[in-house]
Each structure stands twice: as C-alpha cells, then as structure tokens.
Amino acid sequence: MLIDLRISNLAIIEHSEIQCGPGLNVLTGETGAGKSILINALGLLIGERAASDRVGGSNAAAKGDTPNGTGANGTSNGNTPAAKATPARALVEGEFDLTYAPAAEAYLSEQEFTVDDHQLVIAREISADGRNRVRLNGRLATASTLRELGSLLIDIHGQHEHQMLLNADTHLGFLDAFGDTAHTTLRTTTREKYLKWREAQRRLDELSGNEQQRAQRLDMLQFQADEIDAAAPQPDEDTQLVDERLRLMNAEKLRAAASLCRDALLGQDEPGALTLLQQALKAAKEIHAFDGSVAEWAEELQSAIYQIEDAASEARSYADLMEADPLRLEEVEARLHRLNRLKRKYGDSLERVIAYRAEIEEELQRLNLSDTELGGLREAAERQRGDFLKAAQQLSQARQQLAGKFAESVVGHLQTLAMERARFQVHFEPDETGTADGTDRVEFLFSANPGQPLRPLARIASGGEISRVMLALRSVLGTHQNDGQATLSRTPIIVFDEIDVGIGGVTAEAVGEKMQELAHHFQVFCVTHLPQIARRADRHYCVTKETDEAQTRVTVTLLEDKSRVRELARMMGSESDATLRHARELLKR
Structure with missing residues (x-):
C-alpha cells in the first residue's frame, strides 16, 4: 500500500504531499489542473522514463538566470562571468507498506536491499541536465531494478492501455495471466524448450551456413594461429x-660503475671501506x-664487514x-619488434595476444567440425524442436480449456457494468513458426448487443465499451479462483487514469461499483470526471491549479464533508x- 506520496518541483507542482489510505482513492479536478x-509521479516511482523537461524551472536553471536579469550569485549578467548554475531537480518520493506485497519484498531481499517492518521508501530524483537517481530505502539502485520492483507494486491503466487492448498481440498475455500455477509452469517449460531449440538451430546455422565464408574464416584464423605460435x-x-636492452645499450657504463663500487669497497691505491671497517672492529675488540x-x-661492525664482503x-x-x-643487442631488438607487431595486430599486451590465441583455438575447433558432427547438431536441433512443439501443444490445450472459463468470467463482469447482453470469446489461430509463448495466436472477439456478430475488439468497440472491457479484464485478473483458492494479482496497487471516458449515467454507476469492489482487495487510485465514481471514494482528493503573473501552482487537497459536496456538484x-x-x-x- 502507498502510504505517502511527496512531489517537489515536478512540472508545475512546486511541492505536494498526499497521505494515502486503503481502498478507493479518487482524484478529481478541472481538465488541465494537473491530475496527470x-x-x-506514480509512473516515475515504478521506473517509467524520466523526461528532463518535466523538471520545474529547468529552463531558467539551465540558463543560470534569475527574475531580475542577474545571475545566481546576484551579480550583473554583463561581461562578468557567472558561476555555473546547479541544474534544477525534481524529486518524487513514495512510502510503501509491503505487508501485502510479498513478491515485491522478496525481490528486494534477492537484490540485497534491507526492508524493516515491511517499510519501503522509493526516491526518484531527476535533473534538468538529464541525470536521475534512484534510491530504495536510502540506497542507490539502477533504473532496471526500479522497473522490476515497480512491476510488482503498481499497475497503471490509462488510455494508452486501451490502445494496447485493441492490439491483438497483447491478448495472449491477458489469457495466460488468468492461469494457475500449473499453467504458469507449462508456459515456463515451453519458453525454456523454445530457447534451447533456437540456440541449437543458431549453432547449426552458424556452422553449416555459407561454406565459402566458413573456409575463408578458417584460413584467416589458421594464419593468425601460426603467426602467434x-x-x-x-x-x-x-x-x-x-x-x-637497456643494460646492453649501457654495458660499458654499467661495467665501469660496478668496478668503481668494487674498488670503493675493497680499496685500490688506498684503503677501501672493508679495510676501514676491519680497523674499526679491531679497535672495538680492544675496548x-x-x-x-x-x-x-x-657485533654490528662484524655484521657490516660480512655485508661489505x-x-x-x-x-x-x-x-x-x-x-x-x-x-645480443640485435637479437633483443629484433625480438621486441616481432612481439610489438603481434601486439599491434592482436592485442595491446602479450597477455591479450596469448588470450586471443586461445580464443582462436576454440573457434577453429568449432569450424573444423566434421560432417558427422554437423549431422549430430542437426539431429539435436530437430530433437529440441520436437520437445518445444510437444510442450507448446500441451500449453495450447491448457489455454483452450482456460479460455472458456476466462470468457465466462469476463462476461460476468461485463454484465455488472451495464452490458447485460454482451458476448466475449477467445479466438485461436495456429502460429506455424512458433515463439517463446508457444504456437498460439489469440484474439478477443466481442459483441455488445444482441444480433451483432462477434468481431475483433478493434473493429467494433466504442470508447465507452472498451473502457468497460478493460475494467472487466482487470477485475477478472485482479482476483479469481484457482483450485478453490482466491488468487490475487501480484500488484497490490492499481491506478486507473481516466478509463471512464465515453460513459455516463447508469453505466458510470456500474463502473463506480466495480471499482469499489476492486478496492476491497487492492489499494485503488482513480482519476475521474464522473461524480458517480467519485462519490464511492474512501479518500477524495481535489487537484486545483492557481495562476498569477509570476507562476502556476498545483494544489492537492483531501476533501471532507462540505468541500466534497461542492466538488461533486x-x-x-x-x-x-x-x-x-x-x-x-x-x-x-
């Protein structure tokens, strides 16, 4: 559950804090007030793309200007260089209670994020220069981690999703989401076998493809291997x-220096260091x-004598x-030249050249496979394809059994949404090529009224009808029965962004009732223009926009009693x- 949402400097919202509650949370306000x-902001908390132009005041900050034509340091903007301005930043923070989000909490644990008492704070900071940071409970995280976590927390439905529903390519996902654990296992098995088949086929295609290219590659690799060897x-x-080489080039200097060192230690025309130390030791013994x-x-003098010797x-x-x-110097120079030539061709160090030689050997072994071995690969690819098709057939049979229950459940929900005579059917077409999802192509067929034939959603559904179909689907997938047990969607928070477009009257009442029903199982947020929906809110927020000569501000107010009556009016x-x-x-x- 989302407990608290804090927004700073995002678009025209200077600062806003919304304390959320369980059940149905409704947002209303004039068109253009800032509800979107x-x-x-909720989208940012689940990893959606962060556009730098959504940062409030980003243009002025980027230019380093202030209202009176002075720089950020208060000096004139004439010929005096201004200090580099700090890019404007927007901050969105969400505080969540993960008590009813076990999948999200388990994912955080897998990623080694600490969660105490089921509490999670997601912070997303966006800079006008395009940079953004993500923190989970104060610890930096990647955008991909946030997206994965977000998919387990919040499900946002809006007009764009209606367009998605009109795309038949998405329908298979809706049907599969209705399946139970056994169905999910079939999908996983099919995907795994498909990937194994495609990998086996890729290796076969790679090795038995263009023979001329293969021969040319063999010649080149063998030449390189011979050169390195x-x-x-x-x-x-x-x-x-x-x-x-350095020693050989300076041999005479080194010899002379070593002789000088020897003479200084042993003495030549006069006593050396060793003689003097021996005299010192003799005196020490007398003492x-x-x-x-x-x-x-x-004893130290005696030790020094040994070291000098x-x-x-x-x-x-x-x-x-x-x-x-x-x-020898010529030999060294020639050897260095040869080694440097290898480094220029195959790596920036001898270690890399040696590693490249090992890589060549592996590829040579693959390319030199005999016809028998190629035949083995062909057999393996065919066997993997057979395994995939068998799993895909089992999955297809399970889907066709599931489709009847799914359609029946969707129709049941549509009937509660003032579409008593609606019909809904899942249509199957075989996909001969096959994908990781199996060998089924699925499309939803729909009829809103008696006498109308079942046709694809994209061809017959009006805006109001498609809104109700989407709500019915979300209700079906939100909570349904598998083996006698209630199965909840893995996302505990659902957001509906103006999916009530094109409806009103009795239909609006039915949609509001359906959202209220969903809110018994989930925390629901809804942006709406319909009083029939807003009246059912457990918490009703009004978004208003105020504009003066200097700036525009957005305010979010929790309505109660009289203020709520006025907003409904x-x-x-x-x-x-x-x-x-x-x-x-x-x-x-």
Whole structure:
C-alpha cells in the first residue's frame, strides 16, 4: 500500500504531499489542473522514463538566470562571468507498506536491499541536465531494478492501455495471466524448450551456413594461429627484453660503475671501506677487553664487514660479466619488434595476444567440425524442436480449456457494468513458426448487443465499451479462483487514469461499483470526471491549479464533508442548491 506520496518541483507542482489510505482513492479536478502529473509521479516511482523537461524551472536553471536579469550569485549578467548554475531537480518520493506485497519484498531481499517492518521508501530524483537517481530505502539502485520492483507494486491503466487492448498481440498475455500455477509452469517449460531449440538451430546455422565464408574464416584464423605460435610469446617477455636492452645499450657504463663500487669497497691505491671497517672492529675488540658494554656495536661492525664482503663479491661478478654484446643487442631488438607487431595486430599486451590465441583455438575447433558432427547438431536441433512443439501443444490445450472459463468470467463482469447482453470469446489461430509463448495466436472477439456478430475488439468497440472491457479484464485478473483458492494479482496497487471516458449515467454507476469492489482487495487510485465514481471514494482528493503573473501552482487537497459536496456538484455542472442537494444524496447512498 502507498502510504505517502511527496512531489517537489515536478512540472508545475512546486511541492505536494498526499497521505494515502486503503481502498478507493479518487482524484478529481478541472481538465488541465494537473491530475496527470500525479499519475506521472506514480509512473516515475515504478521506473517509467524520466523526461528532463518535466523538471520545474529547468529552463531558467539551465540558463543560470534569475527574475531580475542577474545571475545566481546576484551579480550583473554583463561581461562578468557567472558561476555555473546547479541544474534544477525534481524529486518524487513514495512510502510503501509491503505487508501485502510479498513478491515485491522478496525481490528486494534477492537484490540485497534491507526492508524493516515491511517499510519501503522509493526516491526518484531527476535533473534538468538529464541525470536521475534512484534510491530504495536510502540506497542507490539502477533504473532496471526500479522497473522490476515497480512491476510488482503498481499497475497503471490509462488510455494508452486501451490502445494496447485493441492490439491483438497483447491478448495472449491477458489469457495466460488468468492461469494457475500449473499453467504458469507449462508456459515456463515451453519458453525454456523454445530457447534451447533456437540456440541449437543458431549453432547449426552458424556452422553449416555459407561454406565459402566458413573456409575463408578458417584460413584467416589458421594464419593468425601460426603467426602467434611461430613467435611463441611468453607472459611479461617484452618487459624483460626492454630491461635487457637497456643494460646492453649501457654495458660499458654499467661495467665501469660496478668496478668503481668494487674498488670503493675493497680499496685500490688506498684503503677501501672493508679495510676501514676491519680497523674499526679491531679497535672495538680492544675496548671490549676492558668494557663489555660495547659488545653489541662490535657485533654490528662484524655484521657490516660480512655485508661489505658480499656486496664487493657481487660487484666484482657483475663487472666481470657485464660487457658489450652487439649481436645480443640485435637479437633483443629484433625480438621486441616481432612481439610489438603481434601486439599491434592482436592485442595491446602479450597477455591479450596469448588470450586471443586461445580464443582462436576454440573457434577453429568449432569450424573444423566434421560432417558427422554437423549431422549430430542437426539431429539435436530437430530433437529440441520436437520437445518445444510437444510442450507448446500441451500449453495450447491448457489455454483452450482456460479460455472458456476466462470468457465466462469476463462476461460476468461485463454484465455488472451495464452490458447485460454482451458476448466475449477467445479466438485461436495456429502460429506455424512458433515463439517463446508457444504456437498460439489469440484474439478477443466481442459483441455488445444482441444480433451483432462477434468481431475483433478493434473493429467494433466504442470508447465507452472498451473502457468497460478493460475494467472487466482487470477485475477478472485482479482476483479469481484457482483450485478453490482466491488468487490475487501480484500488484497490490492499481491506478486507473481516466478509463471512464465515453460513459455516463447508469453505466458510470456500474463502473463506480466495480471499482469499489476492486478496492476491497487492492489499494485503488482513480482519476475521474464522473461524480458517480467519485462519490464511492474512501479518500477524495481535489487537484486545483492557481495562476498569477509570476507562476502556476498545483494544489492537492483531501476533501471532507462540505468541500466534497461542492466538488461533486461542480462535477455535475453547477453549484446550485438543487445540485448541492443531489451531491449530498449521492454521498449518502
């Protein structure tokens, strides 16, 4: 259940907070008052596209202007550079109680979001520069996560969905949604087998397609493999060769420096560091004969002598081994050139070249499959296709059994919506190609009056009729019986955005009654222009727009008692005494 909706700086809504309740929540107001903005706000909370031009004041913010022709820092907009303005932002926050939304809470748990006491706060921030942020209980989330979560929370129905109902491609989804757990399992099995078949067919097509292209690809890959194998690069080899080249190019300098180091340690024409340390140690031992406290630093001198001897030995060996080797330098240069050529062609590092060689090997093995192996793939693809068609046939049989109950239930709801003689049927056509949904094409046929033949919805339904068909479908899918158990839709919140277009009178009363019935099972939000629907609200909000010379503001007010009577009277066309009395009578029914 949506507990609280907070909107800031969205379109012409500067700030609004709506405290929602269970049951039927109705929004009314003049055309253009801003009701659609509230529905847009709910859409943002379930991951619908965020348009930056819906941010209030975004144009002025983008230009860095303020009303008096000064910049954001209050300085003149002449030649003085203005500070970069912060883009305007809109914020929509929704606080939800997930007690009756176990699927949504389970999804949040899977995504490792913390939910305490079934409470969830969704925050969507939109900037005028096109950026937007999503937070779930204060933690950043992706737009795709929000869309997935939103599909488990709120179901929005509006005029666009009526257009969807006129598209026969959507009808199969309505029928399948009526199915029970066993039906869902059949759909899942069919989809899985279809995907396996298509993957097997894709591999077969890839390997047995254009033989000329396959042969050309084989030649190219084999050439690349041979080139890499001939060079036989080793990990980090180029780095080691660069170091060796540097040593070879400076061999004489390095030899001279090592000799100097050796002479400084061992001495040449005069005592070296080792001789001086030995003299120091001798003196320390003489002191130690009379004062044992010098034992520690005497030992340190002895240790230093050992280290100097080792270092001198290393320096001598380095100097003896280091010599100019032009032939080796040429070999190193040639090897580096060869390795760099490989890197330019196959990767930016030797590690990537080696990895690419492994990739080549895998593709070569696939392309070199024998005719026998190709035959095996063909058999596998045929077997997978057979498995898919078998599952699809079982699903089709289940759908045809389900269709009768579904149509009967839809007709039952249509009869309560002042369409007592309406007929509704699910028509099946085979789909020879098959899809992940099976091998059925489904279209709803409808007749509103006796004597009229059943025809596709798109060809005969009026605006008022299509509104009632949609409400009937939503009622059918909202709560129905499977194996004797009530099955609720997985979305606990339903939004109807002006789906009452084209109806009135007795029909409007029937639609209002149906919405009130739905509100016993769900939290329902409804934008309406009909007093027959508004009178049934558990909470009635009025959206008003106020405009002055500077700006336009939208206000959302929870109506009670007299204010609600006046709003119903306005919806009926006047606020005369007679209309006000009629409004009061409506509320008492």
